[in-house]
Amino acid sequence: MEVSIDESLATGCNGIYTFRADGSIYHSIGSLLPNENSRPRREDIPSCKLIIKEQQPNQRQYNLPTASQIAAVIVDNECSYNLSSRDIIIQGIGGHLMNIQDIVGYYDPLQYPLLLPYGTYGWDTNSRNNDGSRVTCLNYYAYMLQIRENSSSLLLRGGRLLQQYVVDNYVKIETHRLRWIHTNQSNIRSDLYQGLQDCLNGGENNAGNVGHGIVLPSTFVGSPRDMYQRYQDAMTLVQTYGKPDLMITMTCNPNWHEIKEQLLLGKSPQDRPDLITRIFKIKFDEFKKDVVDRGVLGRVRSYSYVIEYQKRGLPHVHMLVIFDNIDKRREGMRVVSNNNDQVIIDNGWVVPYNPWLLLKYDCHINVEVCGGIKCVKYIYKYIHKGPDRVALELRNRQNCDEIQQYVDGRWIFPPEALWRIYSFEFSRMYPSVIRLQIHLPNEQLIRFNPEQSLGYILANDDNSKTMLTEFFKMNSNPTMVEKYLYREFPQHYAWIQSGKKWTRRRSQNKFVGRIYVVSPSEEVLPPYTFEPC
Structure with missing residues (x-):
């Protein structure tokens, strides 16, 4: 960091010198271009260029930026399982170098000493409220970036440094969520109900050896799904x-x-x-x-x-x-x-x-x-059409990974980052649309913990219940006078996920039912077609 002596305060006075710090923290790696009689740090640096390419006019996600703002481009050049932390190296008092993660509390005061001059810790995995409950990364930075009456926040006076702080920490929030989804693929399994029956009849009782991993779900706002x-x-x-x-x-x-x-x-x-x-x-x-x-x-x-x-x-x-x-x-x-x-x-x-x-x-x-x-x-x-993107790199990939496709080339800048940090709605429609499962008999998709045995999973009657099976059960009841089509059912009945049952609606709010798309040309229907993500 560049510092200079403020002579207007130190000259003619006894005491310590007063330094003014300015700018951002950078790693001192020397000149990238070769000096006289010295080798360059990298041989290919003079020919390297970072170009944001504009795509076809009908691909508005790839428009060139027109605003002068600090933004982040989330790019991962490795495989999707390498959604690792950024390479952050600090030098200790003793001169030794050490790697730190961006989710440790002392990352924020080290990266933003001008915004946090008293060394205020940022969020880490051990952050707690006054009542001892865990504080999420999203909630912490939403709290830090609030406008408070009769309070002057140094963070909100940071100008372009505030832009960097906002974008940096939102990238931390989203990367942490994507990393959790990816690393917990093996902890959440799914398969057809009949498929589990066949495995159990075949002598397999370990749920961890069957089923499929769950890809990036539609509950992740902004994902392609x-x-x-x-x-x-x-x-x-x-x-x-x-x-x-x-x-x-x-x-x-x-x-x-x-x-x-x-x-x-x-x-x-x-x-x-x-x-x-x-x-x-x-x-x-x-x-x-x-x-x-x-x-x-x-x-x-x-x-x-x-x-x-x-x-x-x-x-x-x-x-x-x-x-x-x-x-x-x-x-x-x-x-x-x-x-x-x-x-x-x-x-x-x-x-x-x-x-x-x-x-x-x-x-x-x-x-x-x-x-x-x-x-x-x-x-x-x-x-x-989805979030803003930039075309920074073109390369062929044989393996398709939905999480990798989503983070590669995403463009995030301060207003969007703050909209997401404040948890404002990005989209809404009225009336609400209820997505209805559809499947063949005993071929409903169920999710289970791989630590459980197949016998225990199949013995639980709730695992065999779906919106469709309970709809048929309701219509088979002779006391039910009103008969509705499957897509009309959500207008009059609400699906209770915890109890796996339909109950009569009491509110006056309107709802519309939508059955998941099923192609009649598919002889064997894939499991993900019916997954109500």
Whole structure:
């Protein structure tokens, strides 16, 4: 770290010298390029280049960044099982070098001495609350990055150093979660119910020797499986309520007075990504109340939205709205103007906007009427395309690993990192879609602990119960007067996972059922087709 003597304080006074520290911590490795009469550190350094390549225009995940912000690119050049900690080396007082992990408490004060001048410990695996309960990495940094009344946080005054702190620690959070999923593959097994029966009849009683590992599940928000399932859920709403009527895009305005009045002199909105994140969340919540609850554009029957960034430095949201039949819009009529040359004017010439929304929210809000049915799949695939990515490296890989595909080339920058640290919703749809299992008799997928015996697993009746089997059981009851199709059942009954049973709904909330896709051309159905991740 570079330091300098502050002579304005030390000159003419008795006592110790005053040093001012500036900049970030770097490893002293000497010059990468060769000096005169010396060898270079690496022979290939002069020819090395790190290039972010822009992909095809239809691959918007790979757009080049346009904002001047500190970002992280999560890249793992090795196999997926090498989701190891970063290579961090420190030099002790005695001069010896040692490796440390980023999940130890003293990593933060060593990496960010300007933000933590008193050596405040960061999160580690032994962090506890006052009541002794364990504190997760996500909860710890969400607490550290809060805006508190009548309190001046040095962290939030860090400018670009704050950006680095936020991105660095979010990468720590997500890498820790991915590492846990990958290292616990052998602790969570799955197989068909009939497959376990066959193994037991064949003399195998050790559950650890059968079954398949669980890949990156859809419960991991933003994963390819998660985005695909959300797309299928959204198309189920289209099947139920019809095509969307409006596609609304709302973009954060960095010049909102709520952001400007909180900035220190000489600071820009980019120096406070926490303000950008929180103010946009508040504005969007009010926007949802106007559109959905108050019905300023019409009575809403269904909606879905996704928060995006696209490397522009500011969050924005895509929202698809389906109105009640009475409030549905009609296509605009073409107008022909004959002034010297014949010009045909249609909806393509119109800038879609709503003046009332623009005046109230003071930001870019695009309100566009959705066209024919052909564009429906494109719109839903567009808003569920997944997180931002960059193309840093091209290489052939023979083994396909879903976790490796997800972390390779992901682009993360401060507003997105803070949105995830604060646990704000990235997407939502209404009504909620209930995903329904489907399987052949005795071929339901079950999950089990490999430490248990096969006899114990098969003796547990709950392992043979699924949404489908209990649906047939409910309909076989002669006292049940109302008969519903399988996909209609979630509208009237709720599935209790802990008790493996359907119960009558008491709330007035709406739900839509969706059966997992099964191809009729598949003779043998793979286990993962029916996995309700």
